[in-house]
Amino acid sequence: MNAFQCYYIGIICSYIFMYLTGSFPIEQNIRYVHDKSIELPVKQIYKEIIELEEEYSTDTLYLCLSDTGIPLYFYRDIITSVCFDNVCRPLDVKLLWNPTGRYLGFELENDEFLSKYEHEPFTNEEYIKLHNILSNPNLPLGNVSFNEVVKTSSNIAQGIDGISGATSKDLSDYVVEGAAYTTHKMYKIIYGQTQDIIRELTHQFKGPDFINLLMNSENFYDKIWTMEFIRGQLKLYPEVKSQIIELISSDNYSLSEKAINVLIAEDFENEELQVTVMGNFKKFDYGRRNWLIQLLKDTKTIAPETINYLNSEIFDMEIPLVVEILKIYKKNKIKNETSLQIATKLAESTNAYLSGLANDYLVFVKDN
Amino acid sequence: MITKMGALSVGITAPHLSHGDVRSEPYKIRKRKVETDVLVVGGGTAGVVAAIQAGRAGHSVTLLECQSQLGGTTSTAGVAFPGIFFAWGKQIISGIGWEMVQEAVALNGDSLPNFSIPHGRQHWRHQVRLNGPLYSIIIEQKCIEAGVQIRFYETPTSMVFKKDHWLVETVGKGIHAEIKCKQIIDCSGNAYAAAVAGFDLLREKETQPGTLMFQIGGYDFEKLDLEMIKEEYEKAIKNGELVRAEMRGNIVGLLKNAGDNIQHIAEADSTTSESHTMANIRGRESLLKHLKFLRRLPGCENTKIIEMRTETGVRETYRIDGLYKITHEDYVSGKVFDDSVSYSYYPIDLHIIEHGVTPKHLTDGVVATVPLRALIPKNSRNFIVAGRCLSSDRLANSALRVQASCMGMGQAAAVASVLAIQKGISPAEVPIEEIKSTIKKYGGIVPGA
Numbered sequence: 001m002n003a004f005q006c007y008y009i010g011i012i013c014s015y016i017f018m019y020l021t022g023s024f025p026i027e028q029n030i031r032y033v034h035d036k037s038i039e040l041p042v043k044q045i046y047k048e049i050i051e052l053e054e055e056y057s058t059d060t061l062y063l064c065l066s067d068t069g070i071p072l073y074f075y076r077d078i079i080t081s082v083c084f085d086n087v088c089r090p091l092d093v094k095l096l097w098n099p100t101g102r103y104l105g106f107e108l109e110n111d112e113f114l115s116k117y118e119h120e121p122f123t124n125e126e127y128i129k130l131h132n133i134l135s136n137p138n139l140p141l142g143n144v145s146f147n148e149v150v151k152t153s154s155n156i157a158q159g160i161d162g163i164s165g166a167t168s169k170d171l172s173d174y175v176v177e178g179a180a181y182t183t184h185k186m187y188k189i190i191y192g193q194t195q196d197i198i199r200e201l202t203h204q205f206k207g208p209d210f211i212n213l214l215m216n217s218e219n220f221y222d223k224i225w226t227m228e229f230i231r232g233q234l235k236l237y238p239e240v241k242s243q244i245i246e247l248i249s250s251d252n253y254s255l256s257e258k259a260i261n262v263l264i265a266e267d268f269e270n271e272e273l274q275v276t277v278m279g280n281f282k283k284f285d286y287g288r289r290n291w292l293i294q295l296l297k298d299t300k301t302i303a304p305e306t307i308n309y310l311n312s313e314i315f316d317m318e319i320p321l322v323v324e325i326l327k328i329y330k331k332n333k334i335k336n337e338t339s340l341q342i343a344t345k346l347a348e349s350t351n352a353y354l355s356g357l358a359n360d361y362l363v364f365v366k367d368n
Numbered sequence: 369m370i371t372k373m374g375a376l377s378v379g380i381t382a383p384h385l386s387h388g389d390v391r392s393e394p395y396k397i398r399k400r401k402v403e404t405d406v407l408v409v410g411g412g413t414a415g416v417v418a419a420i421q422a423g424r425a426g427h428s429v430t431l432l433e434c435q436s437q438l439g440g441t442t443s444t445a446g447v448a449f450p451g452i453f454f455a456w457g458k459q460i461i462s463g464i465g466w467e468m469v470q471e472a473v474a475l476n477g478d479s480l481p482n483f484s485i486p487h488g489r490q491h492w493r494h495q496v497r498l499n500g501p502l503y504s505i506i507i508e509q510k511c512i513e514a515g516v517q518i519r520f521y522e523t524p525t526s527m528v529f530k531k532d533h534w535l536v537e538t539v540g541k542g543i544h545a546e547i548k549c550k551q552i553i554d555c556s557g558n559a560y561a562a563a564v565a566g567f568d569l570l571r572e573k574e575t576q577p578g579t580l581m582f583q584i585g586g587y588d589f590e591k592l593d594l595e596m597i598k599e600e601y602e603k604a605i606k607n608g609e610l611v612r613a614e615m616r617g618n619i620v621g622l623l624k625n626a627g628d629n630i631q632h633i634a635e636a637d638s639t640t641s642e643s644h645t646m647a648n649i650r651g652r653e654s655l656l657k658h659l660k661f662l663r664r665l666p667g668c669e670n671t672k673i674i675e676m677r678t679e680t681g682v683r684e685t686y687r688i689d690g691l692y693k694i695t696h697e698d699y700v701s702g703k704v705f706d707d708s709v710s711y712s713y714y715p716i717d718l719h720i721i722e723h724g725v726t727p728k729h730l731t732d733g734v735v736a737t738v739p740l741r742a743l744i745p746k747n748s749r750n751f752i753v754a755g756r757c758l759s760s761d762r763l764a765n766s767a768l769r770v771q772a773s774c775m776g777m778g779q780a781a782a783v784a785s786v787l788a789i790q791k792g793i794s795p796a797e798v799p800i801e802e803i804k805s806t807i808k809k810y811g812g813i814v815p816g817a
Contacts, residue, residue, distance in 0.1 A: 224482060286811035294474075319425075319811075320467070323424070353423060353515060354426060
């Protein structure tokens with residue numbers, strides 16, 4: 001059996017499994033879900049009883065895993081009530097999260113549907129609008145409490161939708177009209193405590209395969225999150241080393257910054273990594289150069305290629321970085337002839353601060 | 369009786385010295401004479417950057433700070449979320465200011481915001497949250513490392529220009545200093561040094577309110593009956609217990625944000641010890657009144673102060689009347705001048721006591737700039753300013769005043785001062801291209817470069 005066949009058998013098995021566990025997306029279900037970081041068949045589902053500060057003090061968070069125990073996604077079955085004119089109907093919605101905490105989507109099973117004011121069901125457009133709203137983690141909705149969403153004068157703690165008051169003007173762009181409370185309720189759950197709990201739980205799955213798959217995600221946010229996740233721990237994930245090095249040179253500032261900040265001084269003791277990263281030094285802005293110089297400053301070993309590179313570029317560098325390089329040379333007792341020649345030249349600078357530090361290095365070399 | 373009298377008698381005739389005490393002469397004000405190339409007045413956001421830049425350029429620098437720590441608004445006033453360093457996906461403020469922020473973020477184990485995603489109407493998403501105390505220590509160390517002589521608790525009382533140098537008198541705790549310097553950089557935020565030096569200033573009839581930063585707690589916001597609280601708030605305003613403007617008429621905001629940057633203290637002015645004393649007292653009094661009010665309300669009975677900054681932060685006081693005044697139109701159109709030396713990016717953010725604040729965002733791609741002339745008072749020599757007291761109209765100033773912009777100005781002003789010293793001229797006479805290339809040589813970003 002080849003890998004391709006294994007894959008399809010896996011898919012069939014997972015469908016059987018999902019059907020048995022009730023998570024099979026049957027046709028009539030309403031389902032709006034983004035791509036996951038890791039699209040592998042679900043082979044195991046773990047339940048985690050979580051403590052919440054929401055209207056239910058405890059609930060079950062489900063974690064779907066691959067056959068090798070890689071987290072694929074989390075979900076919660078939210079069972080709550082949405083009331084119109086004091087007539088309530090239960091809302092049963094499944095919310096899904098990526099292991100990175102990113103909102104994936106929602107599912108309504110068993111002919112369940114979302115409805116608005118006067119029980120009118122959501123249209124397809126409204127489902128799409130809701131999904132788009134829920135996909136944006138930066139909306140002001142996240143900063144308001146549900147008692148601010150609608151201008152209510154009473155019953156504010158009873159799960160009431162738009163009927164009892166107009167939607168606050170500032171928030172009207174961020175809710176589905178006639179379903180302000182539903183929108184807000186789902187948004188707060190998605191970006192509330194559950195998200196933090198998911199991220200915490202994901203910390204238990206820091207295996208190299210998992211990290212590798214996350215780093216290969218097409219999703220920008222997942223990449224950023226993963227790099228923050230493995231900050232200072234690159235040595236545990238050698239498979240992603242080359243990708244991190246590549247991302248350091250990314251044209252996207254945040255990808256580049258997060259990739260640089262994965263590194264710690266210890267990583268720079270790997271000469272190959274140090275030399276490769278420093279080889280791109282010239283293309284960075286001052287801030288990123290400064291981060292790299294600080295790494296060098298704390299690294300025990302400076303590769304000869306790095307010293308040659310710094311020597312060749314030093315006169316084109318910003319003065320504060322030149323100063324830091326002189327300190328690095330002194331700390332590492334660099335006695336390379338070119339470095340000393342450079343320091344001698346810098347010692348003649350009219351900038352007393354710079355010349356003082358260059359002299360300091362030269363005297364140190366002479367005395368040691 | 370005899371024993372008592374004896375004791376009394378001894379008390380009158382013998383010195384009150386305990387074991388180990390040494391009698392000391394009355395403390396006399398000490399006089400100091402200081403000679404320095406650059407005198408920076410004010411160790412806040414702009415002043416620290418200016419002082420480090422001048423020090424790194426190899427000049428002797430003295431930094432006067434009337435408080436006990438560096439950082440000003442960021443540390444003492446507690447607005448520890450400077451911004452904005454990136455605009456439209458591109459970095460616009462770098463150099464020393466960014467370096468300080470980078471280091472504070474790294475040392476606190478924090479992450480930078482994702483600058484690649486536009487902030488939309490929530491510009492604060494691109495502000496960098498800092499640990500204020502840590503930041504204050506880092507910048508102090510950076511000053512020391514650059515050779516800056518820091519003089520805390522000191523403020524100028526007179527400034528006289530004599531041919532090619534300034535004679536400045538200062539007072540501090542037990543100190544009266546005479547400082548001779550070649551250049552002055554006024555980073556007081558209030559154009560205080562410019563006033564002492566005798567240059568004309570600008571001030572609005574009504575200035576923006578100040579804010580005492582604090583944090584409250586002891587209640588569960590999600591469980592509060594906000595409508596009831598709002599009704600009670602209105603009643604308290606009506607009966608004169610509370611002043612609407614002091615929490616921007618937003619009692620819900622006060623509770624939701626647990627304090628933070630919400631208070632508005634009218635006419636808060638940090639220019640003099642008297643005006644700043646008044647601003648501090650009024651800021652604290654307002655907090656106390658609101659605390660007492662809240663503790664009467666159901667759900668808020670246990671409200672308490674968790675943290676409070678030591679002084680009321682101030683947004684606007686005096687500005688210099690400079691060689692050029694940056695207008696609102698200049699700012700919102702992103703005008704680049706021949707002598708633009710740094711960028712500034714922030715919404716027009718005028719806090720008005722009756723109306724709160726509604727930031728007006730710049731249109732896509734627009735980034736404002738600061739011309740060197742806006743940092744130089746008319747009829748001045750060897751004098752430059754950096755920070756919120758630059759020459760600008762009120763609306764432009766409401767955006768220019770923010771921290772990242774002040775950092776950019778601080779570095780540019782120090783470059784101009786130092787080049788002026790080297791050439792024996794005034795900052796306005798330094799060739800602008802030399803200023804620009806020097807800013808870049810020290811890691812700064814220059815508009816149009």
